[in-house]
Amino acid sequence: MDLTPDDVRDVLRVLDSSGLDELHLELADLTLTVRREGATGWTAEQQVLRRPVVESGAAVAAEPERPRAAVPEGMVAVHPPLVGTFYRAPQPGAPPFVEVGDGVGEDTVVGIVETMKMMTPVHAGVRGTVVEVRAGNGELTGTDAVLLVVDPARDATGPVEGSR
Amino acid sequence: MRIRRLLVANRGEIAARVVRTCSRLGIESVLAASDADLDSLPARLADRVVRLGPAPAAQSYLDPAAVVRAARSVGADAVHPGYGFLSENPALARACADAGIVFVGPTVESLQAVGDKLTARSHAVAAGLPVVPGGEAGDLASARAVAAEVGYPLLVKAVGGGGGRGMKLVRSAGELPRTLDLAVSEAAAAFGDPRVYLERYVASGRHVEVQVLGDGTRAVALGDRDCSVQRRYQKLFEEAPAPLLPAGVHAEMAAAALALATHLRYRGLGTVELLYDRERRTSYFLEMNARIQVEHPVTEMVTGLDLVAEQLAVAEGLPLRIRQEDVVVTGHAVECRVNAEDWAHDFRPSPGRIDRVVLPVGDGIRVDTHVQGGSVVPPHYDSLLAKLVVHGRDRADALARARAALDLLRIDGVTTTVPVHRALLDDPEFAAGGVDTAFFERFLRTRHPDLVEVS
Numbered sequence: 001m002d003l004t005p006d007d008v009r010d011v012l013r014v015l016d017s018s019g020l021d022e023l024h025l026e027l028a029d030l031t032l033t034v035r036r037e038g039a040t041g042w043t044a045e046q047q048v049l050r051r052p053v054v055e056s057g058a059a060v061a062a063e064p065e066r067p068r069a070a071v072p073e074g075m076v077a078v079h080p081p082l083v084g085t086f087y088r089a090p091q092p093g094a095p096p097f098v099e100v101g102d103g104v105g106e107d108t109v110v111g112i113v114e115t116m117k118m119m120t121p122v123h124a125g126v127r128g129t130v131v132e133v134r135a136g137n138g139e140l141t142g143t144d145a146v147l148l149v150v151d152p153a154r155d156a157t158g159p160v161e162g163s164r
Numbered sequence: 165m166r167i168r169r170l171l172v173a174n175r176g177e178i179a180a181r182v183v184r185t186c187s188r189l190g191i192e193s194v195l196a197a198s199d200a201d202l203d204s205l206p207a208r209l210a211d212r213v214v215r216l217g218p219a220p221a222a223q224s225y226l227d228p229a230a231v232v233r234a235a236r237s238v239g240a241d242a243v244h245p246g247y248g249f250l251s252e253n254p255a256l257a258r259a260c261a262d263a264g265i266v267f268v269g270p271t272v273e274s275l276q277a278v279g280d281k282l283t284a285r286s287h288a289v290a291a292g293l294p295v296v297p298g299g300e301a302g303d304l305a306s307a308r309a310v311a312a313e314v315g316y317p318l319l320v321k322a323v324g325g326g327g328g329r330g331m332k333l334v335r336s337a338g339e340l341p342r343t344l345d346l347a348v349s350e351a352a353a354a355f356g357d358p359r360v361y362l363e364r365y366v367a368s369g370r371h372v373e374v375q376v377l378g379d380g381t382r383a384v385a386l387g388d389r390d391c392s393v394q395r396r397y398q399k400l401f402e403e404a405p406a407p408l409l410p411a412g413v414h415a416e417m418a419a420a421a422l423a424l425a426t427h428l429r430y431r432g433l434g435t436v437e438l439l440y441d442r443e444r445r446t447s448y449f450l451e452m453n454a455r456i457q458v459e460h461p462v463t464e465m466v467t468g469l470d471l472v473a474e475q476l477a478v479a480e481g482l483p484l485r486i487r488q489e490d491v492v493v494t495g496h497a498v499e500c501r502v503n504a505e506d507w508a509h510d511f512r513p514s515p516g517r518i519d520r521v522v523l524p525v526g527d528g529i530r531v532d533t534h535v536q537g538g539s540v541v542p543p544h545y546d547s548l549l550a551k552l553v554v555h556g557r558d559r560a561d562a563l564a565r566a567r568a569a570l571d572l573l574r575i576d577g578v579t580t581t582v583p584v585h586r587a588l589l590d591d592p593e594f595a596a597g598g599v600d601t602a603f604f605e606r607f608l609r610t611r612h613p614d615l616v617e618v619s
Contacts, residue, residue, distance in 0.1 A: 004184065008525050034525065043572050044525045047536055052195075052207035055214045055238060083515055083543045085220070091353075116504065116513035116547040140219070140543070 003032060008044055015042075074153060076126045077146040084115030086122075086141045088133070096137075102130050104150060111135075111147060128152035165266060167242040167480055171196055171235040172210065173256075174246025175225065176548060177534045178456070179206035182244050185472040187211075196234040198224035200542040205534050214238050219544050225249040228256040232263050242266035242479060244472075248546070251455040252279060268479040270432040270454045271380075277428055278452040281323050282361060288449040291427035293420045296439060296448040298363035307344050310362045311337065317365040320347040324355025326451075328397030333365060368600045370440040371399075372406045372447065374421035375463045377433050377474055379484045383425035385418035386467055386486075387493045389459055392601045393588065395511065400581070400604065401588060402459035403498045404466050407559055408598035410445055417447055424452065433460075433475045442600055458501070458548070461532060465497035465555040496559040498566050503547040506579040515543040519577035524569035528555040531573070541578055549575055552585075559597060563589055587612060 003011075011034055015023055021036040029050040035043050071077045080086060088096040088111050098110045104124035111122040132149040135141050169192040172182050179195055183206060186193035195210035200219035207213045214234045217224035224230060226249055235243050243260050245251040245268065254275040260267035269275070278284045288295055297314040301307035311318060311334075320343055322330030330351055334343045344360070352358035371394065375386040390406035391399045405414065421436035435457050437450040460471050469486070477485060505511045518539040523531045533550035535541065541549065554569055556562030567589045570582060588594055591607060 004188070005525075005530060009527065012525060037524075037572050040526075041568060041572050042525050043522045045520070045522045045537075047538075048205060048208045050208050052197075052203055052213045053211065054202055054207075055212060082513065084513075085543070115543045116515060116545065118511075118513050118547075120512070138220075 003030070003046065008032070008034070008046075012042055071146060071149050074151070075131065076128065076150045076152055078110060078122065078124055078126070078148045078150060079143055080111075080113045080122055080141050080145060080147060081120055081143070082113060082115050083142050084113035084120070084140070086135045086137070086139050086145075086147060087112045087114065088135075088137045096133075098124075098130050098133075098148070100130050100133060103155070104128060104130060113141070122147060124150060126150050126152055127155060129154040165241065165480055167191055167266060167476055169194060169238065169240045169242075170268075170476075171214070171231070171238065171240035171243045171265075172206070172246070173216070173225070173231045173234070173243050174249060174251075175201050175204065175206065175534070175545060177532045177551060178246040178458070179204075180209055180534045181532050182246065182472055183209045185470055185476070188470075189473060189476070191476070194234075194238045194240055196231060198544075200540075200544055203540075205536050205539055212238065219542065221249065221544060225545075228253065228259045231256060232259045232265065235260070235265050236263060240265065242268055242476075244268040244476075245455065247455050247458060252453070254279065266479050268432075268475055270430060270434065274428050274430055274432070275454050278434075278454050281321070281326070281451060282359065284451055285361075285449070287427060288424055288452075291423045293424055293449040294446065296363045296366065296450070298361060300359070300361045301344060302359075304341055304344060307340060307362060308337075311340060314362060314364040319363045319365050320344060320360050321363055322347065322351035322355055322357070323359040323361060324351060324357035330355060330360075334362075366439055366441045366443075366448075368442040368602065370406070370442060370598065370600050371437065372409075372417065372440045373435045373437045373453075373457075374417050375433070375435055375457075375460070375471070376421050376425045376430065377471070377478065377484065377486070378425045378428075378430035379478045379482070380429055380431035382484050383422055383430055384484060384486050384488050384491060385422050386463055386469065386471075386491055388414060388417055389462055390598075391459060392599055393594070393604050394601055395604050395608075399459065400501055401499065401585065402462055402501075403496065403559070403562070404462035405493055405496065406440075407496075409440070413440070413445075413447065420447070420449065424449070431478055433471055433478075442598075458551070459499055461530060461551060461553040462497040462499050465528075465530070465553060466493045466495060467491060468494070495555055495557050496562040497553060497555045498559075498562045499554075500552045500566060500570065500585040501548060501581070502550040502552060502573070502575065502585070503581045504541050504549050504578045505547050505581050507581055507584045511581075513543070513547050514579040515541045515547075516578045517541075518549075518575060520574065521576075522572070522574040523550075524552070524572035526569075528565060529553075529569050530555075535575065549578070549580060560595075563595060 025032040108124045128150040135147040183193045196216040250256040257267045299310040320332045370392045389404045391402045393401040435453040438447040440447045530553040554566040
């Protein structure tokens with residue numbers, strides 16, 4: 001078990017009267033370093049070493065490490081701006097922002113990434129035509145995941161849809 | 165029924181917080197964790213851990229069947245839902261009851277009574293609470309009738325909305341038909357509930373709230389809090405008691421909260437949220453939250469109570485152990501929410517691996533957190549890393565001590581909102597107290613325009 005805040009305050013009282021500036025405790029399940037900071041302040045750095053006691057049958061599903069996928073020569077990969085859950089459409093049931101064959105500009109929104117309950121738009125970042133959609137709707141994507149592939153040589157003719 | 169084994173059906177700092185009270189009370193804690201949280205700090209602190217489901221919350225923390233399955237598999241006699249997720253979901257309360265497991269929260273009836281905004285409003289009216297002038301708008305004719313009473317500007321609010329979602333401002337009578345149409349269709353699409361109601365627009369309001377605790381028969385009010393420092397309806401800083409209210413308002417708000425809790429025969433911990441109109445110097449009922457709140461530690465600091473322990477006791481069916489006359493508010497407490505967000509880039513989320521955590525310690529200082537060196541902050545859940553809670557003799561003392569404690573707090577590896585709290589605590593308008601809910605966005609725009617990304 002860890003030390004409670006009351007335990008830590010007890011340690012502080014002992015330290016305060018001892019004139020010591022630092023105390024390092026190593027117990028079986030945790031380490032604790034208490035330091036004097038300036039005239040009156042104290043900090044604690046605690047590390048709980050105890051491994052969780054997970055009930056049997058609980059398989060830890062590690063997030064699969066995805067190698068940075070290659071895109072064909074001359075093509076441009078669109079990556080999410082931050083790690084999160086990728087959505088292809090503005091809301092469930094709505095048509096996707098873009099499909100294969102659509103023209104995009106640098107500022108075209110091609111999806112949304114939800115990270116920590118906040119939504120961030122994904123911009124194409126390049127002008128061209130979508131030739132492949134790789135990430136599925138609702139898929140957790142890291143910043144090197146390839147969401148879609150754009151062919152910059154096939155520039156969409158006329159005004160690019162969704163440029164904003 | 166005595167609770168001996170408690171399933172904590174939540175994650176993050178509140179899971180660690182509930183586990184701590186369990187170990188103090190000698191209750192065995194079993195953490196129900198998603199795959200992303202099986203090696204989290206709360207998992208290390210809990211006596212045992214049971215797998216709840218995959219990382220996405222919809223398949224774990226938001227799945228009532230998964231929670232009850234987990235509780236059964238470990239033979240838990242009670243479930244603590246924390247806040248957020250399923251904490252106010254009648255489906256979990258009902259599923260627990262069906263399985264013969266104690267739900268640490270109000271009855272299904274209370275959850276339903278306060279879960280729907282219009283039902284909650286009518287209960288508040290029945291209990292004699294002042295509500296923001298307004299009413300349901302089933303069609304344009306009834307909307308015009310309500311508008312004639314409350315005047316303009318007014319707000320159209322979706323019954324199914326909340327947290328700032330589903331709210332529209334109407335400046336004048338000419339705008340009403342169009343905005344009403346839009347609000348109804350958006351509410352139907354976004355919340356699956358087309359009902360809307362109208363409310364007077366309060367130009368300068370403060371978010372104040374009263375902590376209540378009931379045993380189904382009797383209730384006590386445990387002081388008030390001010391949570392007006394918000395960005396996009398997300399609270400950043402809270403304090404207890406609410407500062408700079410005219411004499412009598414604290415007592416009025418406590419009486420209002422007690423009247424509602426008594427009317428509902430409320431059992432459990434709850435918060436009655438009020439809107440304090442700074443111009444009219446009066447408060448109105450907004451809604452009731454039927455769970456423990458993120459900001460509960462400020463109330464614990466000034467009352468000396470362990471709210472989770474009291475919550476468990478009334479869930480066991482025990483009568484209240486606190487009499488109203490025993491509730492004494494001492495000094496002032498503040499809470500800074502430290503989030504994994506980059507405030508210099510429009511509060512962009514910053515998940516990742518924590519390298520090192522150094523926390524201030526001492527009398528009157530408390531940090532509730534779920535991270536230590538080596539912890540991983542997953543992208544699936546909210547960004548709250550830690551709550552720095554500081555108790556002082558009075559508000560000025562609490563703010564000064566919080567400022568000193570912030571300088572000692574280090575969470576390395578992800579970008580945090582510590583700098584925003586430093587700037588906030590240095591701000592004279594904030595230091596004076598009693599700011600309204602529009603203050604913080606104004607503070608960012610005018611005092612720190614360099615830190616607001618043009619979007």
